[in-house]
Amino acid sequence: MDITPKSQEILKTVMEKCGQVAKPLAHVARFGAKQVHTFIIDVDLLPEFPGESLRVHAAHSTVFDELADIKRPVVYVFEIVSAHSSKSVRDAAKSYKDKVLRAMPAFREESKVDYSSRVLYVGKVSTKSGFLARVYQHLGFWGAKKTQGMQLYHYARGLELKLELTVFEFEDDMADLLPILENTIAVHLRPLLGKHQ
Template identity: 35%
Template sequence: MNDRIKAFSKSAIVPLLKVSENGPKQQYQFDIDCFEMKDYNYVNVLKDSDFSQLFDAVANISGPCLYYFTIESDHDADEIISRIQAYKNTPGAKSVPAIKKKFPRTKVLYVGKVKKALWGRLVQHLGYYKVSRTQGLQLFYWTQGTNVKLKMSVLEFEHEMADYMSVLETKLAKELQPIVGKHR
């Protein structure tokens, strides 16, 4: 077992060194205006929605990614948590990220990662994924009637970094201190 741990550690060094020297492969930013989000639970949100241009751009992101949502509107952490908590307590609510007992007063809403298919994770965060147990921000549900504006920042990495996204996510979350989500 000792030799396996040594071999794994040695193989991890190369991709991490590349990132330490070059940074992410690509960076993107997308604006998400939650005002009057429509119900796309019964249509193809990828093609037949106000978000089709966003999904066209996100579909081309193939590598593992770190991403985070920042609140661009004037909404503060207390209001955001209140709205998420109210939604979470409604019957039939879809699963939302963990709400911290002592949440930070920040504009960073959430930090996440994917090994591939960022577009699928975005569907979940918007609230249009059919499986209610799959955790996501569920923006469609708790932002209704508000003018919440978000920015989604994406850091794409080379495919060889897929197994190391959890480590980078934890470090980024500790630095950005998002309002929701567990990062240990």
């Protein structure tokens, strides 16, 4: 069957879009992320919830000041750096999720979890103002219980859990391409929590 005028129009649109995304992808392929940030978060040093603001809390105020300055699209990775087994951290999160108190990430079937991975979660944020808020959600300091996040404060405080948060910051023209990067990184790192298989 010959190509129709309608399908030719669609193909032209696809080709134009591919041309638009090729440039930022080529830039990242050559130079990498705009910036890479690394932070250590000690869950036991988080303030009482609800209570003192994370932003001014002495133990992490510098971290949150730096996080607030990140305004570009990001892909981020939370990794366990304390001596905990991956299974013990995932089990604590699963136990909390089973109580249905606050929205949590997806949990894969036990048989599909790779406990040799130390990566807890891989995510992305494409908006200019949303990254610090997303970190708050993961730490469990977001007011709305239905906003999905790891909710770390609510099950990991008292475990002496320390996490390394690595943030890959990209130029604004990469915002629409973050799902591809997030999925690629997650497939490689095999996070313990989240939708990635």
